[in-house]
Amino acid sequence: MKTGVFVAGVGMTPFGKYPQRTQEDLGREAVLQALDESGIDRSQIQEAFCGSSYGGPLLGQRILRQLGMTGIPITNVENACSSGGSAIREAVTAIAAERCEIALVVGVEQLSRFGGGTIPLEGSDHEVQQGMTMPALYAMRAQRYMAEHDAQPRDLALVSVKARENASLNPYAQSRRLISVENVLESRMIADPLTLYMCCPTGDGAAAAVLTSRKRSKSDPARIRIDASVLRSGEYTTGARDMARSDLTERTAAAAYTQAGIGPEDVDVAEVHDAFAISELMYCEALGFCSTGLARDLVGSGETKITGRIPVNPSGGLLAKGHPVGATGVAQLCEAVWQLRGQAGPRQVASPRVALTHCTGGGISGLDHGACTVHVVSR
């Protein structure tokens, strides 16, 4: 299906650590900004979706009650790191099915409630019980990647340096201080070879978007179209899976490119799920921005910088903008929209026409990941 869905407005909180705020408060701030940007009154929202992984029962209802947005259908969506992306997809589908014409999506997470460290994973999973937390999983992927493709920790560090460079230009980013390759390599070891600065911070934040059907947005000169909205889960494999390669992202991206009728060469700017420095290398390859094993060169040559051939994570990405889980997918859409509209200020990519956003996550034994979303948006 073609989606026939447009983005009328987006908004987000700055990402950071806000233990003194509530999830409802964070969500409200993002929703108000998205509504304001869309020029659509809150009373016109016909349906809402809330993406969160740890938000607790009825988070969407709790946020929208504070805004007087009650009575409408509200659905809470959980899909680990792809919760926000999955919530967008449900909203896109609701509009495509003509269930509504204007839908609100809000993604929220407040990880500071858990005190810090890696995010709580499902304790019943036997790999998690054995210590396979996200940093451990990506450390193994990094080791495998470095062994297969003759990469060095320095190649990983370059990803983190670029992320901070971009984040320093983004008022919504959590980690805005510039760092050097040496800073990255000398920072505390988390899971060999991943040092502290190669891991995204835990944090809090919210992001929101107002989506509309075609006929509602024709009058909007800067309208942004959603060309693809795809979700997939990992495929079970035993033993032979190549940890340095993401078949899940490859499959999800392939479906998104087909839906949008484009190829990776058509993407002008991308927000990619760089939860760890190695992630950006792996996923740039899986998304088709370069061949397998060559992402190191892609990053090293500066091609993924804001001024490069295929700018990746101009927002700072998860590594530096931050990663409040449920908010991330929606925040990626915010950045894509701002870039396409030419509203990204000092981090603006030159005249992008097509943007791609990518989330993947949820560690489950035997699977690449539990959920991956890819969206393609264009102007």
Next chain:
Amino acid sequence: MKTGVFVAGVGMTPFGKYPQRTQEDLGREAVLQALDESGIDRSQIQEAFCGSSYGGPLLGQRILRQLGMTGIPITNVENACSSGGSAIREAVTAIAAERCEIALVVGVEQLSRFGGGTIPLEGSDHEVQQGMTMPALYAMRAQRYMAEHDAQPRDLALVSVKARENASLNPYAQSRRLISVENVLESRMIADPLTLYMCCPTGDGAAAAVLTSRKRSKSDPARIRIDASVLRSGEYTTGARDMARSDLTERTAAAAYTQAGIGPEDVDVAEVHDAFAISELMYCEALGFCSTGLARDLVGSGETKITGRIPVNPSGGLLAKGHPVGATGVAQLCEAVWQLRGQAGPRQVASPRVALTHCTGGGISGLDHGACTVHVVSR
């Protein structure tokens, strides 16, 4: 929109307390039964939705991995007591939008993991902090209802007695022992006037359904059509709200009747959210099965019995079949399908053509409830 969606097969576990089992195991049992009944091979399922309120991250993925059903889009839906109903609605919408042709829905909950007592509610809600748990909320509604409509605890007890009568005929029900009005009135007081037997038990279980688009099910002689799938949230009101009346269920039902093109008089059998005995009285009125204040007579006259004019909860309902939160909405669909197909055995209602299912829940300050779903299905 008309949904154009059919139910190819349903399945559920017996409801009960299974602290020694896992959520994944419960879900798997229900899915296998639904697949078996549908005659559709698991490899044909194109998308899946999992409804659960307390299941934890990626429960749907964790269940389906065990069945080798990986790779497809899987979305986890949370909407408190309407989680299962909301998951059905997302599947219906995905098919209506032509995002897929065959979708699986599974609802799961394992409340025994929490040790017993009332279910954990969102602790940040200020009414919950003041003690407004579900039994307390419905006790206040019962008091108000009795005062307004000159009802007695005996009228409430009759609901519980009927629930057990029906459950005694249902191998999937959690509380199958027959009880008398005296047993109900003499059981332990939970929240005046609600005694133990006027409250649904906590428990565990799962239910599943395979939904298909029209063209896939034309060859199925006993095909069941989903005529309406509606979700609404409560409207914020201050002060003047009548606690003995559910405006949320009234609004949701009105939308469902409109979508299905029927009225309450056309409903031949209903599964209603009787979490407490008073709920069935309130919601029978809100669903239009009788006028306000007359549900007492409806129940007292036997009209809601399996042999009555409008059989309500032939399965035993939440009061006796049980209420594993996320499973309930899907289990209601199971009962509706079995009744419509004439497969309900000793609890079979005479030749029903139209069935209605209703879930509502999620206590939020100032709202009736956070989420209510109503489905209309027919043969």
